[in-house]
Amino acid sequence: xxxxxxxxAVLLFLMQAIAIAPSYAITPQKFDLGDFKFTPQVAGxxxxxxxxxxxxxxxxxxxxxxxxxxxxxxxxRNLNHYQLSYELSNYNYWQSSDDNYTAxxxxxxxxxxxxxxxxxxxxxxxxxxxxxxxxxxxxxFAGILKxxxxxxxxxxxxxYSFGAKTAQANIDIDYQFSKVNWDSVFINDLNIPQFDYSxxxxxNREYQQNQIGxxxxxxxxAFTKITFSASHSTVSYDKPRPNQASLDSEDNxxxxxxxxxxxxxxxxxxxxxxSDRTFDDDRWGxxxxxxxxxxxxxxxxxxxxxxxxxxxxxxxTKGQGSSIENTNYNMSWQHQWLDRIATKxxxxxxxxxYGDTRREDExxxxxxxxxxxxxxxxxxxxxxxxxxxxxxxxxxxxxxxTIAVGIRASF
Numbered sequence: 246x247x248x249x250x251x252x253x254a255v256l257l258f259l260m261q262a263i264a265i266a267p268s269y270a271i272t273p274q275k276f277d278l279g280d281f282k283f284t285p286q287v288a289g290x291x292x293x294x295x296x297x298x299x300x301x302x303x304x305x306x307x308x309x310x311x312x313x314x315x316x317x318x319x320x321x322r323n324l325n326h327y328q329l330s331y332e333l334s335n336y337n338y339w340q341s342s343d344d345n346y347t348a349x350x351x352x353x354x355x356x357x358x359x360x361x362x363x364x365x366x367x368x369x370x371x372x373x374x375x376x377x378x379x380x381x382x383x384x385x386f387a388g389i390l391k392x393x394x395x396x397x398x399x400x401x402x403x404x405y406s407f408g409a410k411t412a413q414a415n416i417d418i419d420y421q422f423s424k425v426n427w428d429s430v431f432i433n434d435l436n437i438p439q440f441d442y443s444x445x446x447x448x449n450r451e452y453q454q455n456q457i458g459x460x461x462x463x464x465x466x467a468f469t470k471i472t473f474s475a476s477h478s479t480v481s482y483d484k485p486r487p488n489q490a491s492l493d494s495e496d497n498x499x500x501x502x503x504x505x506x507x508x509x510x511x512x513x514x515x516x517x518x519x520s521d522r523t524f525d526d527d528r529w530g531x532x533x534x535x536x537x538x539x540x541x542x543x544x545x546x547x548x549x550x551x552x553x554x555x556x557x558x559x560x561x562t563k564g565q566g567s568s569i570e571n572t573n574y575n576m577s578w579q580h581q582w583l584d585r586i587a588t589k590x591x592x593x594x595x596x597x598x599y600g601d602t603r604r605e606d607e608x609x610x611x612x613x614x615x616x617x618x619x620x621x622x623x624x625x626x627x628x629x630x631x632x633x634x635x636x637x638x639x640x641x642x643x644x645x646x647t648i649a650v651g652i653r654a655s656f
Contacts, residue, residue, distance in 0.1 A: 271624050273655040275319075284317040288653045296645035297338070298387035299379035299634070307340040324358035343392045346375040364406040372398040382450065382564040384634075385641030389435050394447060395428035408462075417460045424453040448484040452492070452561065455479050468506040472516070475499045480561065490528040492567065496559070497521050498536065513541040522559060522568065529567040530601055532559060548581035566599035585618040606636040622655040 275282040290311040296304045315332040330352045338344040354368040376394045379387035383394075400423040408415025427447035435446070458476030465471055479495045500518030505511075521533040540554035554575045562568050577591035590613050597606040614628040630647040 271618070271622050271653055271655050274622055278318070280322075281318050281320045284319070284655070286315045286317075286653070286655045288313045288315075288651065290649055290651040292647055292649035294645060294647045296643060297341075297344070297377075297379070299632075299643045299645060300385060300387050301643045302640070303388050305341065307338045307344075309339070310337045311335065326356040328352075328354050344378060346377075346393050346395070348372070348374040350374075362407060362409050362412075366402075366404045366406075368402045370398075370400045372400075374398070379643075382447075384563065385638070385643075389437055390430075391434060391436060394430060396450075397426045399424045414461070414463045417462070419458055419460070421456045422454070424451075426451050445484075449482065449486045449489065450564075451484060452480055452482040454481075458498075470504045472502040472504070473500070474502070474516075474518075491524070491526040492529070492562065493525040494522050494529075494568075496523075500536070502538075510545060511541065511543050513539075515539045520559065524567060532568055532570070532600055534570075550579055552577045552579070562599070565604060566602040568600040570598045570600065572596045572598075587616050589614045589616075604636065604638050604641075606634055606638075606641060609633045624653045626651045626653075 271286075273284045273286055275284050277283075288311075290309075292309050292311070293306070294309060295306045297307050297309070298305050311334065313332060313334040315330065317328065317330040319326070319328040321327075330350075332350045334348040334350075336344075336346055336348075349372070351371040352368070353370075354366070357365045357367075359365060374396060376382065376396065378390045378393055379385075383390055400421070402419065402421050404417055404419040406415060406417045427450050429448065430446045432444060432446075456476055456478035458474060460472055460474035463471045476498050477495070478498075480493060482492045485491050498518055498520035500516045502514065502516035504514040516538040518536050519533070520536050521531070523531045534557075536557050536559070538554075538556045538558075540552070542550060542552050544550040552575070555573060557570070557572045560569045560571060573593070573595040575591065575593045577589060579587065579589045581587045591611070593608075593610040595608045597608065599605070610630065610632045612628060612630040614626055616624055616626040619625055626649075628647075628649045628651070630649070631644070632647075633644040634642055636642050
């Protein structure tokens with residue numbers, strides 16, 4: 246389907262708004278609400294995707310409009326900070342109403358300075374979201390689903406820090422918990438022949454994860470810090486299917502890191518370590534290896550910077566294999582051309598290796614964005630994006646393009 250008249254008119258109007266009047270990040274307006282500060286924001290976007298199912302064998306295009314209001318309530322009392330936030334994101338597919346959905350995100354956090362050497366950070370989040378067709382578990386098989394699949398995620402984090410912020414050394418102890426629940430999807434919810442109404446196709450995705458760890462921080466200079474961290478985590482799947490190998494596992498990791506700001510031009514961090522994942526069921530092969538997180542920000546000019554980052558990490562499987570090992574490389578260039586106009590060019594390469602299978606995906610995402618600060622609290626943007634996946638499994642390969650016009654405002 247090409248650009249329809251109404252859709253083209255909307256896009257041209259927004260592009261003209263950018264052209265006549267182009268970013269810094271907006272400065273949100275905070276309103277007094279008793280002893281609290283209230284911060285409302287809203288983001289909106291109109292985009293066109295020529296392959297929104299991420300499937301070359303079943304290409305479907307659509308205009309998509311998004312509206313995402315966000316509200317934040319915060320208070321800072323002495324050295325303690327409290328914050329509540331809520332964000333709603335509504336996605337409307339103009340050519341495929343079955344793909345419409347609304348997501349919700351609640352978050353609460355507090356930072357407590359118990360004493361000069363004792364600090365406690367607490368955070369709790371609840372997310373009600375949907376996995377779009379062609380993403381995650383349905384990569385390459387979007388046509389089987391009739392609509393996006395809903396899920397809920399609960400998470401909690403706690404970090405205790407010992408040692409004054411100005412001290413040469415201090416230590417952090419942290420704990421994280423997360424749990425994922427999926428909406429049930431039965432055979433009559435799918436576009437495939439019916440044979441068994443009792444099988445819930447999402448039940449075996451649900452799991453909970455617990456992680457505890459500690460980080461030792463040591464300042465070697467005014468702008469350099471060395472870190473050593475160790476962590477232990479367990480993952481428990483709630484409802485494995487009969488005759489399916491359990492994905493329950495435990496992971497032990499250690500990392501040595503350095504953070505630096507060598508000058509006003511270069512800032513960076515590097516964490517390199519080793520992790521070992523062991524599965525309860527020996528039908529899966531244990532996974533171990535080198536992991537890393539590296540990032541460098543180079544700012545040769547006050548109005549121009551280059552950002553490079555790379556990482557290797559292990560994540561839970563998306564329906565195939567025992568886990569996913571991801572190796573990722575990102576490069577971007579951001580330049581402030583005029584007082585209100587900025588551009589950003591970025592490219593991302595990643596490799597996903599699915600454990601205990603032969604599947605390996607290579608992903609490339611290239612994007613270009615122009616932003617314009619129309620007002621202190623209004624940003625406009627125009628972006629182009631090309632995404633491509635190559636794989637040794639033909640069914641999951643795809644290429645898609647997106648053009649988007651967005652606005653972000655504070656009041």
